[in-house]
Amino acid sequence: MGQALRFAILLVLGLGFVTWGTSVLVDRTTREWFEKDVSLRARLAVSGARRALVTHWHEEPPSDLRGLLSEITDDERILAAAACNADLTFLARTKYFPSQLSCGEIEHRIRATDASPSEQVPWRSLEVLPGGNVHVSAIPVGDRDQGLGFVVLVHDLSFVQRRAATSRLFLLITFGSLALAAAGITVVAARLARRKWSDDLRMGLRSGSARPEFQPVVRDVRELVDRIVAEKQSDREGEAWNPKRLKRTLNRYLRGEKVVILANREPYVHEKPKCGEGIRVVHPASGLVTALEPVMRACSGTWIAHGNGSADRETADRHGRVRVPPGEESYLIRRVWLTPEQEKGYYYGFSNEGLWPLCHIAHTRPIFRSDDWAHYKEVNQKFADTLLEEVDSEDPIVLVQDYHFALAPSLIRQHLPRATIIMFWHIPWPNSQRFGICPWPKHLLEGMLGASILGFHTQSDCNSFVDCVDRFLEARVDREQGAVVQHGRSTLVRAYPISLDWPCQWTTKVPPVEQCRASIFKELGLESDALLGVGVDRLDYTKGVEERLLAVERLLERFPKFRGRFTFAQLAAPSRTLIDRYRQLNENIEQVAARINERFGQGNYRPVVLLRTHHEPPTVFQYYRAADVCYVSSLHDGMNLVAKEFVAAREDEGGVLVLSQFTGAARELTEALIVNPYDIDEASSALAMALHMSEDEKRDRMRSMRAFVSEFNVYRWAGRMLVDAARLRTRDRLTGRLTDHFDISANVASRL
Ligand code: G6P
Numbered sequence: 140m141g142q143a144l145r146f147a148i149l150l151v152l153g154l155g156f157v158t159w160g161t162s163v164l165v166d167r168t169t170r171e172w173f174e175k176d177v178s179l180r181a182r183l184a185v186s187g188a189r190r191a192l193v194t195h196w197h198e199e200p201p202s203d204l205r206g207l208l209s210e211i212t213d214d215e216r217i218l219a220a221a222a223c224n225a226d227l228t229f230l231a232r233t234k235y236f237p238s239q240l241s242c243g244e245i246e247h248r249i250r251a252t253d254a255s256p257s258e259q260v261p262w263r264s265l266e267v268l269p270g271g272n273v274h275v276s277a278i279p280v281g282d283r284d285q286g287l288g289f290v291v292l293v294h295d296l297s298f299v300q301r302r303a304a305t306s307r308l309f310l311l312i313t314f315g316s317l318a319l320a321a322a323g324i325t326v327v328a329a330r331l332a333r334r335k336w337s338d339d340l341r342m343g344l345r346s347g348s349a350r351p352e353f354q355p356v357v358r359d360v361r362e363l364v365d366r367i368v369a370e371k372q373s374d375r376e377g378e379a380w381n382p383k384r385l386k387r388t389l390n391r392y393l394r395g396e397k398v399v400i401l402a403n404r405e406p407y408v409h410e411k412p413k414c415g416e417g418i419r420v421v422h423p424a425s426g427l428v429t430a431l432e433p434v435m436r437a438c439s440g441t442w443i444a445h446g447n448g449s450a451d452r453e454t455a456d457r458h459g460r461v462r463v464p465p466g467e468e469s470y471l472i473r474r475v476w477l478t479p480e481q482e483k484g485y486y487y488g489f490s491n492e493g494l495w496p497l498c499h500i501a502h503t504r505p506i507f508r509s510d511d512w513a514h515y516k517e518v519n520q521k522f523a524d525t526l527l528e529e530v531d532s533e534d535p536i537v538l539v540q541d542y543h544f545a546l547a548p549s550l551i552r553q554h555l556p557r558a559t560i561i562m563f564w565h566i567p568w569p570n571s572q573r574f575g576i577c578p579w580p581k582h583l584l585e586g587m588l589g590a591s592i593l594g595f596h597t598q599s600d601c602n603s604f605v606d607c608v609d610r611f612l613e614a615r616v617d618r619e620q621g622a623v624v625q626h627g628r629s630t631l632v633r634a635y636p637i638s639l640d641w642p643c644q645w646t647t648k649v650p651p652v653e654q655c656r657a658s659i660f661k662e663l664g665l666e667s668d669a670l671l672g673v674g675v676d677r678l679d680y681t682k683g684v685e686e687r688l689l690a691v692e693r694l695l696e697r698f699p700k701f702r703g704r705f706t707f708a709q710l711a712a713p714s715r716t717l718i719d720r721y722r723q724l725n726e727n728i729e730q731v732a733a734r735i736n737e738r739f740g741q742g743n744y745r746p747v748v749l750l751r752t753h754h755e756p757p758t759v760f761q762y763y764r765a766a767d768v769c770y771v772s773s774l775h776d777g778m779n780l781v782a783k784e785f786v787a788a789r790e791d792e793g794g795v796l797v798l799s800q801f802t803g804a805a806r807e808l809t810e811a812l813i814v815n816p817y818d819i820d821e822a823s824s825a826l827a828m829a830l831h832m833s834e835d836e837k838r839d840r841m842r843s844m845r846a847f848v849s850e851f852n853v854y855r856w857a858g859r860m861l862v863d864a865a866r867l868r869t870r871d872r873l874t875g876r877l878t879d880h881f882d883i884s885a886n887v888a889s890r891l
Contacts, residue, residue, distance in 0.1 A: 154318035162307040173299040181276035181292045184211050193282045205231040219293040272297045380855035382437035388858050389438050392865035397440035402540035405444035406432040407463045409454040418450045424677050424712035426780040427565050433640035434857040439470045441529045446474025475525050484514025491715050494542040498566045499775040501681040523550035533557050541565045549589025559864045562590035566777045568600040571610040580611045594635040596777045596803040601632045637778050641852035643787040649760045652791040659765035672707040673766040675781045677714035680724045683772035683816040688731045690822035695739045702739050708748040763788035768829040770797045772816035778803035786848050792841040795829035810840035
């Protein structure tokens with residue numbers, strides 16, 4: 140339709156131009172005709188009076204000659220007349236003869252027009268008067284062979300303009316009507332053709348017997364409809380998202396293609412112990428890994444990651460590949476080896492000293508160095524190249540993860556234009572003003588827009604991203620569809636809040652609550668009636684660990700009855716320790732914990748237990764189960780899966796979650812006690828409330844949060860992204876078919 144309209148507009152413009160050209164031509168021709176006509180009349184008038192003119196030519200006084208001239212001007216279109224002698228003086232003039240005309244000037248103009256009075260031909264018009272509405276003719280008068288001079292006639296030509304205007308109007312109306320009729324016919328014809336075309340397509344879809352040229356399109360549309368119907372039905376029937384459903388979704392929607400993940404952190408790190416023999420498999424502390432590993436197990440495929448474990452090389456084959464999980468081996472890790480310089484610039488520098496503080500409001504200044512940026516680009520390219528080695532089709536499904544790989548989507552897209560690239564940003568997205576701190580905002584945004592789908596945890600992150608695009612790029616933002624269109628390709632920008640596998644794999648690997656409580660209490664040397672709070676984090680300044688310990692201190696200050704009874708165990712996994720800010724945080728926390736222990740410790744009682752080492756998930760889950768309260772105090776966090784893990788661990792529906800309002804999780808786990816971690820009094824009150832809470836209330840709150848996490852689990856997260864990707868893929872394929880087969884633009888095809 141848009142195309143027909145455009146054609147119609149062009150047609151109208153074209154015809155308009157032709158009309159204008161023709162009317163100019165008509166103007167000129169009409170004037171020439173009328174001038175010729177007027178010259179002819181002048182000659183006739185003068186030759187009719189010739190004998191009398193010759194007779195009275197030299198008479199004195201010239202009253203008869205003037206009378207003759209006046210008779211000639213009786214013609215309504217002759218305004219004035221004069222007789223010019225051969226010596227170029229006036230012999231006689233009528234009353235209204237223009238004073239600016241002299242015989243000499245008229246003669247001069249006659250010469251300039253190459254005519255000659257002796258040639259006895261009508262001389263050309265002489266437009267000597269301003270306005271151009273008069274025509275001056277000079278007709279020679281002679282007696283036998285002797286030239287006496289010439290008669291000058293001034294004609295009124297204003298009627299010519301009036302007639303030309305009428306003809307122009309007529310022409311305009313004729314051409315205008317023609318143009319409108321042609322445009323209308325074009326639009327109607329295009330509409331009819333499209334309707335017929337859509338009817339044929341619809342009939343083909345209903346009856347199953349489409350015209351041969353429609354068959355591939357019909358097949359794709361049917362497939363898409365079947366998928367949507369099946370998906371809706373599963374939702375209606377309340378079918379839970381689980382590994383089976385995710386796998387089925389992948390098989391059904393994406394024809395079982397394996398997925399390829401690009402993430403900096405690998406799910407299994409092979410480490411050689413500092414002392415002793417053998418190789419240890421470590422599950423790194425990373426929300427990204429926690430969420431994606433079960434997805435990968437369900438889908439199979441390849442996870443491309445930085446190989447940085449001390450035994451990673453020796454456990455991988457010569458291509459850097461290793462099958463995981465150990466003993467199950469359902470997917471591959473492809474390790475990418477980086478030089479120490481690359482790791483320093485790309486991982487520690489640009490990713491974690493630049494982008495990480497840029498995206499988190501935690502009052503740590505981002506540092507951007509051009510060397511780091513060069514390494515970031517180089518490593519993104521290296522990962523993109525590795526991915527090209529791992530894919531086995533032209534349209535693979537690629538999941539690019541997190542801020543380490545902002546440039547990878549467009550680097551991959553350059554080589555695999557038909558790939559389905561889903562990029563998920565696991566951390567918050569800054570507002571456009573803050574984002575402008577980064578010296579390379581355009582590069583990052585353009586890199587990310589290589590993706591087909593761009594996922595964030597919250598709608599407000601999506602909005603901030605789209606605002607940045609609006610501010611830094613020449614791209615069309617479709618806020619209604621949640622899409623950014625650049626270079627004719629669109630990227631969906633959607634919120635997909637991440638979650639955990641459900642039931643969470645680790646809950647089956649740890650003993651029930653009572654047993655966990657007993658063993659952890661024993662390990663910490665706590666009395667059986669003691670109260671236990673836990674915090675579980677990487678040692679990162681965004682997690683608000685200092686503020687958390689201050690809240691514990693305040694709790695003990697304000698409520699002395701908890702002294703000697705309440706212990707807070709902080710599990711803190713060392714993280715990014717080469718960065719100064721992280722070292723400084725480590726020291727601060729140690730000091731705060733020591734101070735609190737000094738203030739409130741007694742005998743064996745230590746209110747804060749700082750466990751600064753990596754803990755494997757089964758140990759972490761035992762702590763969750765043993766705790767009365769879990770406090771997540773992030774100053775800013777995309778989602779925070781510790782909060783969800785705590786909920787998943789509490790099969791007994793016990794325990795209370797105190798949760799920072801600055802986490803994505805706070806929007807979902809609304810039954811937690813939501814606090815502002817900067818408000819130490821408020822946080823200490825929430826801890827007290829948690830320790831006082833009745834068992835019934837704890838159960839109600841926990842039950843409701845568990846119901847939420849079980850339904851909105853990570854299989855649903857991945858499933859929704861894959862379903863959206865599959866729709867996008869079918870739509871692209873359909874658009875391709877329609878444009879190839881029917882020669883219509885991609886824009887039109889995508890809207891059919
Ligand atoms: C955050 C990031 C992840 C990262 C994790 C652990 O959750 O979003 O991408 O893996 O922190 O950080 P690390 O630097 O140890 O991978």
